[in-house]
Amino acid sequence: MEQLQWLAVVRHGQSTGNVTAQDAETGGAEEIDIPERDVDVPLSDLGREQAEAVGAFLAKQPDDERPGIAIVSPYLRARRTAELALAGTGIRAVVDERLRDRELGILDLLTAYGVQQRLPGEARRRARLGKFYYRPPGGESWADVLLRLRALLRELREDHPDGRVVLFGHEAIVLLVRYLAEGLSEAELMAVAHDTAVANCSISSWRRQDGELRPELFNSVEHLHRDGTPPTKQEDVDAKVD
Structure with missing residues (x-):
């Protein structure tokens, strides 16, 4: 089977929704007051x-180490992150809806x-099923998101054999790409998710060794601090309860 030479995923930069969501969670509010659609935050x-710091990191890489193509979530915060990070690099960016954030259905804009x-029955159902398989009415489970990611990664392997690809997406996308790249079990993924707050504009990457993708970086933010960008002020969550 064809394999990529290098795969990376960048979480979008801090959004206005991240700030509002964090304030709502810590302030004990029931609802997150975000005026835009999630896609428009x-x-x-x-x-x-932070996005410009990712760009500085990419600009420092040797020509033969830079990604050949970027695949980007259609959500504004991810597209803008990619635009700022890729400016002047010549790296082609393609928007792909399969990198969109997990859809939360009736839980959208509700704090924990x-x-x-408001939905104690759903809270109990989520606790019983677990995050991996729980699908809120009108939304997606993590397993649902994995179906679209599997299809996307299969196409990337076929279309860019020996290629170097960077994805721009969301917190759940970072975790689930790691699940696929490293062949994790549900329990292993949940342990990573429990212990890790994926930072805004963090970089996670895998490099091919002996025919397999091997972990290189995970949730790395060294490039943010090195370039003088202030560290993220919170363990940011997306503008949704997930």
Whole structure:
């Protein structure tokens, strides 16, 4: 089977929704007051700085080490991150809807407290099924997201054999790409998710060795601090309860 030479995934920069969601969670609110559709949530000022720091990291890589193509979530915060990070690099960017964030259906814009208060039955069902298989009404489980990611990665292997590809997506995308790249079990993925808050504009990557993709970086933010960008002020979550 054809294999990529190098695969990386970048979480989008801090968004205005991240800030609002964090304030709602810590403030004990039931609902996250975000006026835009999730697809239209923009980057914050810090998020733009983080994206530019990713660009500085890419610019420092030797020509034969830079990605040949970028695949980008259609959500504004991811597209803007990619635009800022890829500016001047000559790297072609392609938007692919399969990299969109996990859809939360009726849980969208509710805090964890809000789900408990307004939808206690769903809170119990989620606790029983676990994050991997729980599908909120109108939304997706992590297993659902994996189906679209499997299809995308298969196409990338076929279309770019020996290629170097960078993805721009969301927190769940980072975790689930790791699940696929490293062949994790559900339990191993849940342990990683429990212990890791995927940072905005972090870089996770895998390099081919002996015919297989091997871990290189995970949730790395060294490039943000090295370039003088302030560290993320929170263990940011996307503008949704997930």
